[in-house]
Amino acid sequence: MAEVTMTVNGKSVTKSVKGNTLMTDFLREELRLTGTHVGCDTSQCGACVIHVNGQAVKSCTMFAAEADGAEVATIEGQANADGSLSVIQAAFQEHHGLQCGFCTPGMVMSAAALLKENPKPTEAEVRDYLEGNICRCTGYHNIVKAIMAASGQDVSSIAAE
Amino acid sequence: MPKDQGIGASTKRREDVRFLTGAGNYTDDINVHGQAYVHFLRSDVAHGTINGINTSAAEGMPGVVRIFTGADFEGVGGLPCGWQVTDKNGEPMQEPAHPVLAQGKVRHVGDPIAAVVADSLEEARNAAEAIELDITELDPVVDMKAAVAGGAKVHDDLSSNLCYDWQFGSETEAVEKAFAEAAHVTTLELVNQRMVANPMEPRVAVGDYSRANDESTLYTTSQNPHVIRLLMGAFVLGIPEHKLRVVAPDVGGGFGTKIFHYAEEAFCTFAAKACNRAVKWTASRSEAFMSDAHGRDHVTTIKLALDKDNNFTAVHTDTYANMGAYLSTFAPSVPTWLHGTLMAGNYKTPNVQVNVKAVFTTTVPVDAYRGAGRPEATFQLERVIDKAARELGLDPIALRRQNFVTQFPYATPVAVEYDTGDYHATMDKMEELIDVKGFAARRAESEKRGKLRGLGINCFIEACGIAPSNLVGQLGARAGLYDAATVRVNATGSISVMVGAHSHGQGHETAFPQVVAEMLGIDENMIDIVHGDSSKIPFGMGTYGSRSIAVCGSAMVRATEKIINKAKKIASHLLEASEADIELKDGQFSVAGTDKSVAWGDVTLAAYVPHNYPLEDIEPGLEETAFYDPANFTYPAGAYACEVEVDPDTGAVDLVAFVSADDFGNVINPMIVEGQVHGGIAQGIGQALLENCAYDENGQLLSASYMDYAMPRADDLPNMANYRVDHSCQTPCTHNPLGVKGCGEAGAIGSPPTVINAIVDALQSGGHKVDHIDMPATPQRVWEAMNG
Numbered sequence: 001m002a003e004v005t006m007t008v009n010g011k012s013v014t015k016s017v018k019g020n021t022l023m024t025d026f027l028r029e030e031l032r033l034t035g036t037h038v039g040c041d042t043s044q045c046g047a048c049v050i051h052v053n054g055q056a057v058k059s060c061t062m063f064a065a066e067a068d069g070a071e072v073a074t075i076e077g078q079a080n081a082d083g084s085l086s087v088i089q090a091a092f093q094e095h096h097g098l099q100c101g102f103c104t105p106g107m108v109m110s111a112a113a114l115l116k117e118n119p120k121p122t123e124a125e126v127r128d129y130l131e132g133n134i135c136r137c138t139g140y141h142n143i144v145k146a147i148m149a150a151s152g153q154d155v156s157s158i159a160a161e
Numbered sequence: 162m163p164k165d166q167g168i169g170a171s172t173k174r175r176e177d178v179r180f181l182t183g184a185g186n187y188t189d190d191i192n193v194h195g196q197a198y199v200h201f202l203r204s205d206v207a208h209g210t211i212n213g214i215n216t217s218a219a220e221g222m223p224g225v226v227r228i229f230t231g232a233d234f235e236g237v238g239g240l241p242c243g244w245q246v247t248d249k250n251g252e253p254m255q256e257p258a259h260p261v262l263a264q265g266k267v268r269h270v271g272d273p274i275a276a277v278v279a280d281s282l283e284e285a286r287n288a289a290e291a292i293e294l295d296i297t298e299l300d301p302v303v304d305m306k307a308a309v310a311g312g313a314k315v316h317d318d319l320s321s322n323l324c325y326d327w328q329f330g331s332e333t334e335a336v337e338k339a340f341a342e343a344a345h346v347t348t349l350e351l352v353n354q355r356m357v358a359n360p361m362e363p364r365v366a367v368g369d370y371s372r373a374n375d376e377s378t379l380y381t382t383s384q385n386p387h388v389i390r391l392l393m394g395a396f397v398l399g400i401p402e403h404k405l406r407v408v409a410p411d412v413g414g415g416f417g418t419k420i421f422h423y424a425e426e427a428f429c430t431f432a433a434k435a436c437n438r439a440v441k442w443t444a445s446r447s448e449a450f451m452s453d454a455h456g457r458d459h460v461t462t463i464k465l466a467l468d469k470d471n472n473f474t475a476v477h478t479d480t481y482a483n484m485g486a487y488l489s490t491f492a493p494s495v496p497t498w499l500h501g502t503l504m505a506g507n508y509k510t511p512n513v514q515v516n517v518k519a520v521f522t523t524t525v526p527v528d529a530y531r532g533a534g535r536p537e538a539t540f541q542l543e544r545v546i547d548k549a550a551r552e553l554g555l556d557p558i559a560l561r562r563q564n565f566v567t568q569f570p571y572a573t574p575v576a577v578e579y580d581t582g583d584y585h586a587t588m589d590k591m592e593e594l595i596d597v598k599g600f601a602a603r604r605a606e607s608e609k610r611g612k613l614r615g616l617g618i619n620c621f622i623e624a625c626g627i628a629p630s631n632l633v634g635q636l637g638a639r640a641g642l643y644d645a646a647t648v649r650v651n652a653t654g655s656i657s658v659m660v661g662a663h664s665h666g667q668g669h670e671t672a673f674p675q676v677v678a679e680m681l682g683i684d685e686n687m688i689d690i691v692h693g694d695s696s697k698i699p700f701g702m703g704t705y706g707s708r709s710i711a712v713c714g715s716a717m718v719r720a721t722e723k724i725i726n727k728a729k730k731i732a733s734h735l736l737e738a739s740e741a742d743i744e745l746k747d748g749q750f751s752v753a754g755t756d757k758s759v760a761w762g763d764v765t766l767a768a769y770v771p772h773n774y775p776l777e778d779i780e781p782g783l784e785e786t787a788f789y790d791p792a793n794f795t796y797p798a799g800a801y802a803c804e805v806e807v808d809p810d811t812g813a814v815d816l817v818a819f820v821s822a823d824d825f826g827n828v829i830n831p832m833i834v835e836g837q838v839h840g841g842i843a844q845g846i847g848q849a850l851l852e853n854c855a856y857d858e859n860g861q862l863l864s865a866s867y868m869d870y871a872m873p874r875a876d877d878l879p880n881m882a883n884y885r886v887d888h889s890c891q892t893p894c895t896h897n898p899l900g901v902k903g904c905g906e907a908g909a910i911g912s913p914p915t916v917i918n919a920i921v922d923a924l925q926s927g928g929h930k931v932d933h934i935d936m937p938a939t940p941q942r943v944w945e946a947m948n949g
Contacts, residue, residue: 028189028190029192033183034183034185034186034187034189034190035182035183035184035185036183037187037189037361037362037413038189038363039361039362039363039413039446040446040866040867041445041446041447041866042446042866042867042868044867044868045361045446045867047361074183075181075182075183076182076183076184078181078182078183079182085178085181085182089181089182092177092181093173093174093177093178093181094173096173096174096832096833096835096836098177098180098181099414099666099667099668099836099837099840100180100360100361100362100411100412100413100414100665100666101176101177101179101180101181101185101411101413101666102185102187102360102361102362102413102414103361103413104180104181105180105183108181123880123881124876124880126875127874127875127876127878128875128876130874130875130876131874131875131876133875134361134867134872134874135361135875136359136360136361136414136416136840136844136872137361137414137666137836137840138836138839138840138843139839139840139841139842139843139844139873139878139908140839140843140873140874140875140878141839141878141881141884142836142839143875144875144881145881155881158881158882
């Protein structure tokens with residue numbers, strides 16, 4: 001067991017963890033932040049994406065101990081300070097970018113990372129960036145649309161049906 | 162102006178807020194105080210005799226609570242099958258036992274042999290590695306045709322590997338005559354490959370037991386908690402319903418594979434009582450691949466007969482359908498009643514005969530996956546029609562149109578009666594959306610870039626709103642297939658609607674209140690849906706087969722009508738008027754022709770504070786339940802088209818455009834309906850181009866992770882500008898109160914043949930004499946088809 005300290009969604013956290021504790025398990029079981037999901041065991045589905053020091057990371061592929069001293073952001077910390085949905089979250093709702101909701105936290109976290117590095121992505125860039133996030137419900141159409149809308153681009157004329 | 166609430170409004174989904182903020186409550190988010198964890202030791206061989214299981218070393222490992230094997234379940238029932246098919250000789254299907262943990266033999270890779278319950282998952286896994294297995298490998302049974310030709314038997318107590326040999330539809334003599342007299346016969350052999358549903362949330366089960374009142378609770382990732390309670394309680398564990406609660410909280414997608422009752426559910430419920438401690442199981446993705454029921458896996462020869470005027474005169478099919486190693490809950494119904502009954506398609510073919518041999522193999526059980534039988538039927542029929550058009554030099558659209566059913570109701574030769582439809586209307590819409598007229602120019606432009614461009618079109622019909630109980634009972638269903646809703650109006654006028662349907666992505670929490678709000682004329686936000694907990698909801702059958710709004714929604718309408726009737730009685734008393742004169746509009750009860758009225762809230766309050774109330778006539782309170790058993794299936798139908806560009810050098814297929822024109826009857830929430838179609842089409846495109854659940858000749862599962870099983874990614878689908886889904890053609894269902902048909906499966910049914918038809922069209926345009934390509938049409942397969 002080793003002691004780790006990190007900032008999670010703006011709050012400092014110190015816990016004892018085993019060396020082999022995965023970051024997903026640390027978030028879900030130790031901190032009870034269950035918005036971060038596990039959808040596969042080969043680091044491909046992206047339901048577990050969080051931000052570590054501002055970078056999108058698949059938390060299923062990182063040990064909690066590796067996050068010692070880091071700034072961590074999860075889906076639970078994405079809403080505005082007043083509790084209202086962030087621009088990206090609101091765009092997902094507005095454009096029906098989620099159905100069962102299981103991949104959604106990872107999608108939102110990936111979208112946030114994308115828009116940080118590329119504030120006005122093209123459709124092709126959005127689709128390419130989502131290579132590491134699998135959704136089985138939506139067919140991605142409305143996710144792509146939501147992310148482009150969240151970037152401030154007008155999607156109203158794009159095949160709305 | 163689009164409506165802003167009620168039926169027809171694209172109301173934004175209320176459930177989104179919790180999912181977008183990480184506040185969803187999925188089964189794996191549930192921990193019960195003091196719970197233990199189970200790890201299943203699963204077979205790594207396809208077929209073998211279990212000579213011994215030595216758990217003694219494992220039992221001494223740290224944290225181990227108890228280790229279970231098949232012997233612990235000898236006094237317990239096996240997993241039941243919910244549908245008994247009768248074969249063509251009038252004999253019941255062969256129905257093998259399906260133990261919770263393997264007994265005597267293992268029959269597929271992933272078959273659970275032992276279960277280790279321990280204080281932590283890590284300890285359970287470590288102990289499982291210390292279990293010594295003595296298994297003698299037996300010959301695997303993988304190929305279906307070989308399986309029924311002799312060789313090793315999957316179940317030693319059955320006469321063979323044939324589950325049933327089923328025949329359905331027109332008489333053999335009439336079909337043979339039609340083929341003998343045909344001007345042209347087109348024959349096609351094809352494979353509808355094995356698929357894995359892959360909801361993003363793996364299955365989870367948490368069993369809990371209360372010694373205080375002898376009650377068991379199962380939290381599970383299910384599409385139908387009451388069905389699980391019934392099957393597990395009555396047939397496996399012998400727990401009466403009132404002592405068993407099944408909760409399916411937020412569920413991360415289902416697509417059919419979370420309908421069925423699984424061994425892990427029964428195990429966790431059983432073990433919680435045996436250990437007097439909650440027991441939790443969470444599937445890894447690899448475990449999901451080898452334990453979730455798979456889908457499809459049919460091998461078919463289809464023949465189409467046409468007369469000299471190109472009218473379809475007969476369809477004949479011979480299908481081998483893989484059941485896998487055991488019969489999953491609804492497996493026998495999929496290749497039969499959900500497949501054979503749709504083999505007439507959108508066409509007035511007078512003779513249709515369907516033959517299906519269902520076969521046991523040493524593979525994961527196969528059951529319903531989005532569309533369930535109907536994608537298989539559509540793929541065969543629409544591929545053979547396309548091939549016939551090509552052989553005869555006919556326009557595939559014109560050939561289909563010529564043979565469309567146009568008079569309704571229409572009784573098919575395969576037992577069902579289509580109540581309504583307009584197949585020309587959806588075809589017209591599809592032609593407009595894809596711009597058929599502009600295709601030649603687009604093809605020429607692609608050819609300039611060295612690409613082969615193809616246009617694929619496809620029609621489909623499906624039977625949804627499953628199902629009339631008396632009909633499915635005759636067909637072998639061991640359950641009724643009605644649904645139920647309770648509308649509980651509270652004193653201050655807010656409403657809880659308890660429904661048997663289960664939402665795992667479909668947006669019921671938003672769409673169902675739209676209907677009740679429309680009927681009562683009150684704000685949608687006053688109405689909440691309660692689902693997923695057998696202790697809270699009436700006995701409904703859950704969500705699958707695009708049935709939620711058509712069946713459970715109808716029950717909700719009936720219950721709301723009862724509410725309105727009673728509320729009018731109360732209002733007439735309050736208004737001192739005749740009940741017949743009371744009108745309900747915009748949440749106000751008024752006396753016709755007067756300005757006298759009382760508000761919704763006045764009436765609901767009176768119902769619960771009956772100080773001024775006709776107690777001699779009616780009871781206090783305002784709560785009504787309705788059960789709704791549909792009179793018929795519903796028949797959504799549509800026409801789909803897509804365009805592909807094939808790279809002749811590599812065989813890579815680029816799906817450049819896709820359009821769908823669906824007829825879903827009336828639509829409650831267009832936004833949600835379109836989302837359902839998007840998702841269905843993506844799964845169909847996945848089947849057509851990417852996905853394949855593969856076994857090798859030893860019965861090893863080769864595709865047991867996302868490294869090996871190609872799930873569609875965002876860049877596998879057409880760009881937004883070239884992707885349109887339309888549901889403006891609406892012929893309302895004639896037999897349910899909302900006129901709705903269901904939309905959940907259409908995309909997955911309509912899209913695979915569309916894509917393959919387009920690829921064949923592209924290859925033909927390049928001079929390649931390719932009649933068919935089996936799915937998934939990978940670059941390798943396409944390249945090989947082009948290069949002989």
